[in-house]
Amino acid sequence: MLKYIAALFFLSFSVSAYSQVVIKPPVEDFLKRDIFGQMKLSPSGEYLAATVPLEDRTDLIILRVSDMQKTGYVRVQTKHLVTRFNWVNPTRIIFSMAEFEGVDVSPNTLKGLYGVNADGTGQGVPIVGEGADKFESSGTLIKKESNDGVTVWMLDDLKDDDKFMLVHAGKSSQGNDSSRYEKFLPYTEAQRVDVLSGSRTTVAKIPFPSADFTTDHAGEVRFATGSNSDNYTKTYYRKDRKSDWVLINDEKETGVDVSPIGFDKSNTIAYLQYEELTGPDSVYAYDTNTAVKTLLVRDNNVSPSNFLFSQTDNTLFGIFYYDGYPRVYYVDPKNSSAQALKTVAAAFKDSTVFPVSYTSDGNQGLYFVSGDNMPGEYYLYDQTAKKLKFLAGKNSWFKPEMLARTDAYEVIARDGTKMEAFVTLPVGSSGKNMPLIVYPHGGPFGEFDTWDFNSEVQMLASRGYAVLQLNFRGSGNYGRSFKLAGYKQWGGKMQDDLTDATRWAVKEGIAASNRICIYGSSYGGYAALMGAVKEPDLYRCAIGDIGVYDMPMMFGRGDVQWSDSGQNYLKDMLGEKDLITNSPSRNASKIRASVLLLAGAEDDRSPRQHTEAMFNALKAAGKPVEMKIYDREGHGNFLIENKIDHANRVLEFLDKNIGKQGQ
16 A cells, blocks of 8 residues: 655654754665575575675575574675575575676576585586586686586476476577677477486477476476567466477467466466556466466556465465555465464564575475665574574664655656655655655666665665655556556656656655756666756756667667567667657757766676767767766676765765755
8 A cells, every 4th residue: 555644744754853863874885785685494494595795796605594604605706696596405505696797787697507515515517507617617616517508597496306406498509799699499498407416307398489487386397488589478388298288378369468376286276467458467366177267366556576375285375566565465364374474574564574485394484574774684483483583684784763764655647647656755854845866767667666675765865865766657567558658658658757756746845846866777867868858947967877878779789689589679669760859869958957977888788888979969069967987897886896986976966966065
């Protein structure tokens, strides 16, 4: 439910807040690596595995639960990180790794899976796939081994089988250096892999360049979903590995996408997430014997985001929804896993409590607790003993009272479209007549902001700025029609949504009309500069970080257009008309705001040429502009010295234009 803050609240808040001593953490505190990243409990409950973000890499550590002492450790090379990992039996972990390319885009995942035992032994050779050449041959992790060019990622850890796991697998061959298109063989496989030796057997194939498989609770591959270069998805079902695939949905024909979620405990009822032609997605129960689907749940506001299955009986017991403050819809409220989650959540009234992993008997569960002013902590809950134990926090240098609170609102666009907005106000502020930063998210399609901890938003708020985040049309979480409403609206209705939200903040008294800056990264960088083009009197300044500013250039530079599907995606989302009109770099003369441009020299997603073209156009038009391009950085900064420099440049620019010096 959205929370609407009444004027009376603002008054009472301002009176009490000003009596507090406001602590302003140093900038470096917002840029530190977390102590722990992901964390998972072993099936026996004896061990924890966790990623460890360091300044130059992300390693993997194994801890003994009883005393939290290290039993094993995996060290990777500089600018590499452990991404996903799973316990495949009580003493062995399988993990994947990636090359780091910045904080605002998914890392470039290496194409192999690797193993380590709980005591740190058993590492050194890829279990399956490519990527061995990315690691040192001694002193770290992986020896250089030959491979067959297979790309793999985890499908199912087979919780009832300690010897085998299932993986997605496919092969690829690289095109010539000039095209840089990646060509896939016309199939993707599901393979059964020995977790020690890496030997594998194919259990399913599908004729797609890249397919996602869904298994039942017995580890049988039952669904396959994928697309060709036209980007329309098809979903197939089969009864067992001896049966043929049957097409149950073709997005090109039905106009909606269907995503398998999992199965009930009998393995006969499948849960499917269906897009609807209008409004949020639904969840259906699909009888695999009769092919009849029955509506299970459909929320009025948003689509389902996370699905919770019981460790003890495999029942779907809950669904997470993210509108305003995250909440759980309990499909099976009497399930023991549901009861455990309710118990833990009751101990953290103003936070989100998410179940991460369980022991094989379901008695112990690992829970992650986070919130708008809480980076996150891990707790262990024992259902039999009814005991909740703190295990570790992501960081220890922030206290909730030091950090700002975020509230959710509904904003109505000029054409009547309802949108969700989040406003973060500085600690101790009146919440009125504030210098405001409009902070559009990247993507833009399918991405969305939520009520949660955001280190950059908190850093901005700590310096006295209110921050406005908007899920404009095109954002995910609100259904197919809302997302598609943003297609071909770069510089159009998506931009108008941000304008309307900014004017809403002024009308509500939150923002001072002459102290507003728009700041974003990636697509958000585009939106920041396009906002300055379309609304020259609304924004005092604009900050474009790793942005794209020349729409015709997007078809010739960047990694999206390296594949046929990427080219088609660009045509769908950008269109082929009005590209010049909606390119900030071609309209620099209309900008009156001061501009700061930031980019990475090695960014493939938003190549530096976009930033340079924007800078040169502003200079030629005689406009005030600053630029910094960071060497050795990609789509976002990795090196801590660059992160600090970036943050200080942003804050100094804001202070100069809308902060104390800009009053």
